[in-house]
Amino acid sequence: MKYLHLVWAALFRRKTRTVFTLLSVLAAFLLFGLLDSVRSAFAAAGQSVAGVDRLVTVSKISFIVSLPKSLYGRIQLVPGVRQLTYANWFGGIYQDPKNFFANEAIAGNFLDLYPEWQLPDDERKAFRNTRTGAIVGRSLADKYHWKLGDKIPLQATIFPQKGGSNTWTFDIVGIYRVTNPKLKAQEEALFFNWDYFDEARQFGTGTVGWYILKVADPAQADRIAAAVDALSVNSDHETKTQTEQAFRVAFVSQFADIGLIVGAIMGAVFFTLVLLTGNTMAQAVRERISEIAILKTIGFSNHSVLGLVLAESVLLLLLGGAVGLAVAGVVVEAVRTAMGPAIPMAPVGGATWVRGAALMLGIGLVVGAVPASRGMRLRIVDALANR
Amino acid sequence: MRHWLVKIGNAAAAAVIIIAALGILALSPWWLLILLLAGLAAWLAGTRPGRQAWSVARVGVATIPQRLPSSSVVVFGIAGVVGVLVALLAMGAGFEATLKQSGSDDTVIVMRGGAQTELNSVLDHDTAVVISQAQQIKKNDHGDPIASAELVVVASLPKKSNGLDANVEIRGVGDRAWDVRPNVRIIDGRRFTPGLRELIVGKGARGQFASLDVGSTLKLNGQLWTVVGVFDSGDTNNSDVWGDSDIVASTYRRGSSTTSVTVRLTDAAAFDAFKAALASDPRLKVDVKTTRAYYNEQSENLTRLIRILGTTVAAIMAVGAMFGALNTMYAAVAARAREIATLRAIGFRGGPVVVAVLLETMLLAVLGGALGAFVAWALFDNYTASTLGSNFSQVVFAFHVSPALLWNGLKWALAIGFVGGLFPAIRAARQPVTVGLREL
Numbered sequence: 001m002k003y004l005h006l007v008w009a010a011l012f013r014r015k016t017r018t019v020f021t022l023l024s025v026l027a028a029f030l031l032f033g034l035l036d037s038v039r040s041a042f043a044a045a046g047q048s049v050a051g052v053d054r055l056v057t058v059s060k061i062s063f064i065v066s067l068p069k070s071l072y073g074r075i076q077l078v079p080g081v082r083q084l085t086y087a088n089w090f091g092g093i094y095q096d097p098k099n100f101f102a103n104e105a106i107a108g109n110f111l112d113l114y115p116e117w118q119l120p121d122d123e124r125k126a127f128r129n130t131r132t133g134a135i136v137g138r139s140l141a142d143k144y145h146w147k148l149g150d151k152i153p154l155q156a157t158i159f160p161q162k163g164g165s166n167t168w169t170f171d172i173v174g175i176y177r178v179t180n181p182k183l184k185a186q187e188e189a190l191f192f193n194w195d196y197f198d199e200a201r202q203f204g205t206g207t208v209g210w211y212i213l214k215v216a217d218p219a220q221a222d223r224i225a226a227a228v229d230a231l232s233v234n235s236d237h238e239t240k241t242q243t244e245q246a247f248r249v250a251f252v253s254q255f256a257d258i259g260l261i262v263g264a265i266m267g268a269v270f271f272t273l274v275l276l277t278g279n280t281m282a283q284a285v286r287e288r289i290s291e292i293a294i295l296k297t298i299g300f301s302n303h304s305v306l307g308l309v310l311a312e313s314v315l316l317l318l319l320g321g322a323v324g325l326a327v328a329g330v331v332v333e334a335v336r337t338a339m340g341p342a343i344p345m346a347p348v349g350g351a352t353w354v355r356g357a358a359l360m361l362g363i364g365l366v367v368g369a370v371p372a373s374r375g376m377r378l379r380i381v382d383a384l385a386n387r
Numbered sequence: 388m389r390h391w392l393v394k395i396g397n398a399a400a401a402a403v404i405i406i407a408a409l410g411i412l413a414l415s416p417w418w419l420l421i422l423l424l425a426g427l428a429a430w431l432a433g434t435r436p437g438r439q440a441w442s443v444a445r446v447g448v449a450t451i452p453q454r455l456p457s458s459s460v461v462v463f464g465i466a467g468v469v470g471v472l473v474a475l476l477a478m479g480a481g482f483e484a485t486l487k488q489s490g491s492d493d494t495v496i497v498m499r500g501g502a503q504t505e506l507n508s509v510l511d512h513d514t515a516v517v518i519s520q521a522q523q524i525k526k527n528d529h530g531d532p533i534a535s536a537e538l539v540v541v542a543s544l545p546k547k548s549n550g551l552d553a554n555v556e557i558r559g560v561g562d563r564a565w566d567v568r569p570n571v572r573i574i575d576g577r578r579f580t581p582g583l584r585e586l587i588v589g590k591g592a593r594g595q596f597a598s599l600d601v602g603s604t605l606k607l608n609g610q611l612w613t614v615v616g617v618f619d620s621g622d623t624n625n626s627d628v629w630g631d632s633d634i635v636a637s638t639y640r641r642g643s644s645t646t647s648v649t650v651r652l653t654d655a656a657a658f659d660a661f662k663a664a665l666a667s668d669p670r671l672k673v674d675v676k677t678t679r680a681y682y683n684e685q686s687e688n689l690t691r692l693i694r695i696l697g698t699t700v701a702a703i704m705a706v707g708a709m710f711g712a713l714n715t716m717y718a719a720v721a722a723r724a725r726e727i728a729t730l731r732a733i734g735f736r737g738g739p740v741v742v743a744v745l746l747e748t749m750l751l752a753v754l755g756g757a758l759g760a761f762v763a764w765a766l767f768d769n770y771t772a773s774t775l776g777s778n779f780s781q782v783v784f785a786f787h788v789s790p791a792l793l794w795n796g797l798k799w800a801l802a803i804g805f806v807g808g809l810f811p812a813i814r815a816a817r818q819p820v821t822v823g824l825r826e827l
Contacts, residue, residue, distance in 0.1 A: 016717065020710040027707030031700060061608050062543040062554050064506065064779055065639065097503055098688075157507040164672060166501040203509070234609055236640065240543075250551045254775045257548070265471055265700060269707075272467035276711040279460045283718060 003304075007311045010288070018316070021280040025320025026327070028273045032356060033328020033348050035262045040346035042258040044182045045248060053218045054113060056247045057211040057228055060238040064089075066207035067237055074231050075211060080224045082216045085110045088197065088209035092154030092168060094144065101140055102189040103154060104209075105197035113214050116180055123148075123174030131196045134170035137187030138177045146172055152190070159201040168200075181347065213241070270363065278367040281313045285371035292375050293383035306376040313368030314361060321360035325353060405806055412802050417794060440739035440746070443730060447723070447747040454722070457715045458751055464708035465755030465803050466762065468701055469796040473763035475697030476795070477786040478772070479690045485784040486686035489622035490679030492655035494567060497648045497665065500672040504685075505539040505647045506778040512643040514671060521664050523657040524650045527566050533651040535563040538632045540639045540646075541780045542607055544596045553773075555592055555599075556780035557607075558627045559635030559645075567649050568620060576601040576616030581631045584638075587616040591625035591783025595773050599628070608638050623682065626773070626783040649678065685777045705803050712807025716748050720815040727815050728823025737816035744812035745805065752804025753797065760796045764788045 012018055057075065059065035066088070076084050088105045108128060111117060119127070119135060127133045136146060146152065149172065156166045170192050178186050198205055215224050225241035232239045242250075285292070292305055300308075329348035336345060412420075430437040451458050497518050502508035510518075519534035527533050538559035543552045558564075561581075565571065579585035588599045604611050612630065619625060636642065652661060655677075662675045720727070727740055768788040776782035 017714050020714045020717075024707040024710040027703050027710070031703045031707075034703075035700075060543070061639070062541045062779075064541055064554075091507060093501075093503070155501055157501055157503050160499075160501070236608055238609060250553070253549060253551050254553045254781065256772070256774050264474075268467045268471050269704060272464045272704075272708065272711075275463050276460050276707070276714075279457050279711075280714060282456065 003308060003311070007308060007315055010284070010308070011312050011315060013284070013288070017280060017283070021277055021316060022320040022323075024276050025273065025317055026324040028269050029321040029324025029356060029360070030328050030331070031269055032266060032359070033325045033352060034331065034345075035266060036352045036355065037328070037332045037345045037348055039258055039262045040349075040352065041185075041344040042252055042255075044346055045185065045252045045344070052243070052245070053215050053221075054244040055213040055215060055221060055225055055228075055241050056244050057213065057239050057241040058209075058247070060229075060240040063210060065237075066204060066209055067211070067239060069206050069208050071211065071231065071237075071239070072208075075213065075228055078224060078227045078231070080215050080217065080220050081213050081228075083109065083113055083214040084211060085113050086194070086208040086211045088194065088207075090154070090159065090192075090197070091157045093157060094152065094154055099144075104189070104191055105194040106191045107194045107208075110191070110194075110212070113212055116183060117176045117178055117186070119174050119176040126173040127193070130171055130173050131193060132169065132171050133173040134190055134192040135174035135176055136172060136190045138175055139184070139187035140190065141172070141175050143188075146175075148172055148175065154190075159197070159204065161200050162202050164202070185344075212244070270359070274363055274367055277313065277316060277363070278370070280316075281309070281367050281371045284312070285309060285375055289378065289383050290386070292378055293380045296378065296380050297384075302376045305378075306372045309372035309375050310365060310368040313371075314364030317360040317364035317367075318357075321356060325356050401809075405809070408805055409802050412798055412805070436736060436739045439735050440742040443727075443735065443739055443743035444746040446726070447719070447743055448750060450723070451747075451751075454719060457718055461708075461712045461715050461748070461751040461804075461807070462755040462758060464711040465752050465800045466759035468704040468708050468803065469756045469759030469800050470763045471704060471759075472697060472701035472799060473760050473788060473792050473796045474767045474786070475693060475700065476792050477763065477767055477788045479693030479697065480789060480792060481772075481787040482693070482774070482782070482784045483686045483690045484787050485623050485625075485782070486682040487679075489624065490677065490682040492658070492677050492679050493652045494678045495650050495652060495658060495661060495675060496678050496681050497650070497673050497675050498646070500674050502674065504777045505537075506541065506780075508646045510536070510645050510648065510673070512645070514673070515645050515648050517668065517670055518648045518665065518673070519650065521650070521661055523652050523661040523664065525653045527563075531563070533563060533566040534648055535560060535567045535650070536632070536645040536648045537561075537564065538636055538639075538641060538645045539778060540635065540641075541778065542605075542628075544598070544605065546595055546781075547597045548595070550597075553596070554775075554780040555596055556627045556776075556778050557586075557635060558624075558629050559632030560629050561632050564629070564649075567651055568624065570622070571618050571620040571624060573616050574619045576614075579615055579630055582634065583631070584610060584612045584634055585615045586612050586628050586630045587618050588614055588629075589625035589627045589783070590617060590619045591771065591773070592628055592781075593617055594771055595626075595781060595783050610638055623776075623782055623784075626776070626781055689774065701799065705799060709803050709807050712748060712752070712803060713810060716744065716808050716811035717814070719747075720744060720811045724815075724818060724823045728818065728820045731820045732824065740816045741812040744815050745808045748808025748811075749801060749804040752800045752807070755804075756797045756800025759800070760788075760793045763796070764793065 057067070059067055069086070072084065072086065075081060085107045087107065087110060090103045090105055092103050093099070094101070111119060111124065123135070127135050134152065141147070151169050151171055153167050153169045156168055160166050161168065170190070176187070178184055213224070213228070215221055221243055228241045229239050295305060325348060332345050332348050335343060336347070431441045432438070496505075497510075498505060498508035499510055515536040519532050519536070524532040524534055540557050540559070541554040542557050544555050545551065546553045573587070574590065576587070579587050593599045598605055599614055601614055601617060604613050606612075618629070632645065636644070652658060658677060665671050665673055665675055731737070731740070767786045770786045771783060772786070773781040773783040
């Protein structure tokens, strides 16, 4: 620590060059922060933090195929199943196909299994008592300026009503919140009563999209899943039961291998960054050969010189990287407030900072290694004689 | 005070020049750049300052090997930017091309009103029959209308890459499907036999999913299906698995309903009449789109997303690389300060020196751009990937590194080189001769 002044002075010996290099480092870590935010968002979509005790039962053929409602009574009897509910994808469109958000018909007890969604008691009661009632997430309500009492028409894409009409109108009776920031994206949805849906739809009456099971003991999840699937084995509606988390991971991975794309980009970025800062450090040491020789002459050991140069390159990376990540944090926040939580970007949090800091340290040591060892091995006589 | 005003004025002038130059570069077609290049060559060869610039540039280029590590920073930095840009844009271009090739103006897809995608749509048997009786539909050699009623469903199968379940589109088809899509050819095995539980798989689907090779069996709802052939259509149908529509319908308990009817019109101009005929029929409530419009809509969102993403990532990387180039060229100019001062002392003007340094940087930048574009092409041209399409199933597509993309990458390289070289060049030209001569 006592040499910080010396390292600092050496770093800013040539201001222009150091500032340009810092800006390059900044750009690299800005990109790292942004991409890591996207990657984390996709990873978080695959993990439902609050839902370790929930299982999802869907048709084994694929989750678009519906299951008979008669399974309800039989699944409920499987030992270890504490609560059971069901839902159906609706896929309605609000005004324009571009305004995509999830909308589903849910059974009366659905919200009991999702304690992470907070809905005031009176609104919950209103939802239960209003046949055409719907609840929406706070973010979604803000996005379209909906408030309690509004009537929202959705255009059906899959389920026309019995008369052939495609327009379903719902009354907003509740607005729920999700306080866990990692699950904020779940506020982008609209839910309405399954009973109304089942009664009014043209076809498919008596079937449900998927079942959600709450199990008493998550450690028993595998056994329970196998027992549920055994109920329908060899029937014409075989099921596949898995944890909500496994279901989400599989679904998200269908979009793209985000990890691979982000990894490949960051590989290219950091490869060029190593070259760039490595060149700067090499130049910096080359220019200072005689200074280093003087340091050694007045008693600095070989290892102190090694440490000084390494500290300089690590400091360079830490300075640029920290500012870059901070800028990334600001940009991500700005994008999230502008576009809402639907944009797949997680806030730049502690985990990203830890990964970023490890990268800064690692790259700092790598690019400092060659110049530092050159400084260490320097012979005073040769260096002072400019040989 | 005046000192500051001059500085601000200089900075503003530089910004205007840079923005103008980048704008010209970004918007200009290739022939304009060729023209500029020809003009530059003529200036270098034909005029006195041009010849001066040429000789200074030659010395600069000749000394690049002595400054190899720092010069390679420019090359590799720009190669990284161009490589990432080209690879990302090639992903978007490949997806777009796959979907766009699938559509044409004389084939039309009919779905239930409001359905948006085939998967959402349901048409009962009577509706499908009424649609196929429209007069504007072309007849095949046997005199039957070329109208294919198809049933699109999805099945969940493990992917080769990670073993996780993903959706594959299963398309139940009849005889007419081959007439509507004459580009579909069997490349391995044979066609499925109507009435049997046999499947043929698209080339793309076979590549992405485990257990879709000829001869393998898969279980759908407790029934065993055999894969008997592989087909190649060159478009998005390559992501499909095809089977007999009646048998697929019975497996998925769809009765006699289908999801869409695709027809071939007598010619593209008949579309309006066809659409009007269906709209005026009180028995029908359907949406009618040319397949070109249908597939264009599907590719729009993702393609735009990738374009924004690719440009943003490349722009941030470009800023980083630009500072790298600035560092390198400042160092190069500093190392040659004495030589440049000598040239100026014996009568070379500032302009040729600026041009020479710029030429040297742009040369390094073009090398880097070409390297990055080449690596992106070598690694990613025809690289296959898949994503979730609008039918809730995997759409397989190949990255497409087109000449236009390579050219685009090269333009970025030139832009980075221009900005990275301009300021060092100006410094070289403006340094007082006396100071330069004293430099060690």
